[in-house]
Amino acid sequence: MSQPRPRADPTWGFTTLAAHAGEGLEPGAWQPTSTPIHNASGFVMPSFDALDEVFEGKRPGYFYSRDGNPTVRAFEAGIAQLECAPLAVAFSSGMAAIHGALLTAELKPGDTIVSTVDCYGLTRVLLQSHFVAQGAHVQFVDMADVGAVERALDGRPKVLYLETISNPLVKVFDVPRLAAMARAAGVYSLVDNTFASPYLLRPVEHGADLVIHSATKYIGGHGDVTGGTVAAATEELGGRLRRVVKLLGALLGPNEAWLCHRGVKTLSLRMARQCDNALEVARWLEADPRVGRVYYPGLPSHEQHELAGCLFGGRYGAMIAFDLPDGNRDRVRRFIDALELVQPAPTLGDLRTLTLYPAQASHRGLTAEQRHAVGIGDGLVRLSVGIEDPPDLLADLDHALDSAGG
Ligand SMILES: Cc1ncc(COP(=O)(O)O)c(C=O)c1O
Incomplete structure (x- = not known):
């Protein structure tokens, strides 16, 4: 076959698209069923002039893996297809x-x-240290309060x-409304879509300019890779993004890109199962007197439950947070140390269920006052629900809650 068969059709359903996204891009005498890992730091040019032509985009090809690599490009194309964006760029984290x-x-x-x-x-x-040091101002607002965002946009950010x-509090924000407000004000909207994954929402479809993922999480999905992506809503923004990744020297490596791309293929199946499991676990936790407040968008008690229903089409993600009553570090320690199936690990989105204490890990860089101000109490535990059989998860949580004691 001389021409690669196109392997992704935007009219396909999400699961079909995910299974095929980014594949079939490589021209060649034969077409592999899956893009191979191109472990090459550079690419040999067929002629002297070819290098100029590749640099100038007049000829397809690659010259140096820090700038582009076929394995990485396949993963990037897959993410762009899933995020309904013209272009995506892969980063090292x-x-x-x-x-x-x-x-x-x-x-x-x-x-x-x-x-x-x-x-x-x-x-x-990052915002408070690096960007403030570069002369930027940073204003933090509660994005669930649309009026507060409106007022902040008046300041022409x-x-x-x-x-x-x-x-970690799994608040759900009205991405279409906020992106539209930003666009009307001439402000770039940047959306970190890590917790939702493109399975639940594709913010570019709703007007966002740049959509970010920690691919380490649901995209990779197996706890075996670190990576990141940014999808751009326009070719122009995508071009700038390519220049930035090159200057930062932060392009994802081909081995990591291959693992992330493999994760993409089962994203839909994993997310469906993980969301369903999370709903079951959240309901169970909420009904348990040993547990304080439970934060999960799929529960009617969640402040943005209705919004999440509209945005995500009936599933609510696989992240839960909950308070251990009279929460304190010692009780959280007893709870976490008693878990046998659920793994304590400072990451999320893995197909295995993971737990983390935000005050100790994800939000360690904040002072206690800053954490309390945003509602992260000393008894708050985060759970990233995996694909396991729910009865096994509930049994593990049950005995750990007993061990946490009163
Ligand atoms: C929402 C979110 N965005 C970005 C990141 C950073 O991703 P990475 O760990 O791949 O650098 C994390 C990490 O936990 C995260 O939770």
């Missing part, structure tokens, strides 16, 4: 992707970034930064 997206907005000294207040802890540290589902 989610943090590199966040950094790259913010640089793509071309912030100047004096520009303001309006960010959701309860974002991932290290994002907040450069960037509106939010997470589809916040970390």
Whole structure:
């Protein structure tokens, strides 16, 4: 076969698209069923002039893996297809992707970034340390309060930064409305879609400019890779993003890209199962007197339950947070140390169920006052629900809650 068969049709359903996304891009005498790992730091040019032609985009090809690599490009194409974006760029981690997206907005000294207040802890540290040191102003607002966002946009910021589902309190934000408000105000909207994954929401479809993932999480899905992506809503933003990743030297490596791409293929199946499991676990936790408040968008008690239903089409993600009553570090320690199936690990989105104590891990960089101000109490535990059989998970949680004691 001389022409590769196109393997992704945007009219396909999400599961079909995910299974095929990014594949079949490689021209050649034969077409592998899955894009292979191209472990090459550079690419040999067929002629002297070919290098100029590849550099100038007049000829398809690659010259140096820091700038582009076929395995990485296949993964990027897959993410772009899933996120309904013209282009996506892979980064070496989610943090590199966040950094790259913010640089793509071309912030100047004096520009303001309006960010959701309860974002991932290290994002907040990045904004407060690095970007403030570069002369940017950072304003944190509760993005569930649309009026507060409106007022912040009146100040003519450069960037509106939010997470589809916040970390760790799983607040759900009205991405279509906030992105439309940002666009009307001439402000870039950057959405970290890690917790939702494109399975639940594709923010570019709703007007977001740049959509970020820590691919370490649901995209990779197996706890065996670190990576990040940014999908751009326009070719122009995508071009800037490519330049940024090159200057940062932060492109994902081919081995990691291959693992992330393999994760994409089963994203839909894993997410469906993980969301269903999470709903079951959240309901069980909420009914248990040994547990305080449970935060999960699928529960009617969640503040944005209806919004989440509209945005996500009937599933609610696989992240849960809950308070151990009279919460304190000692009780959380007893709970976590008693778990046998659920794994304590400072990550999420894995197909195995994981737990984390935000005050100790994801939000360690915040002071106790900052954590309390956004509602992260000393007894708050985060659960990333996996694909296991729910009775096994509930049995493990049950005996750990007993061990946590009163
Ligand atoms: C919502 C969110 N965004 C970004 C990141 C950073 O991703 P990475 O760990 O791949 O750098 C994390 C990490 O936990 C996260 O939870």
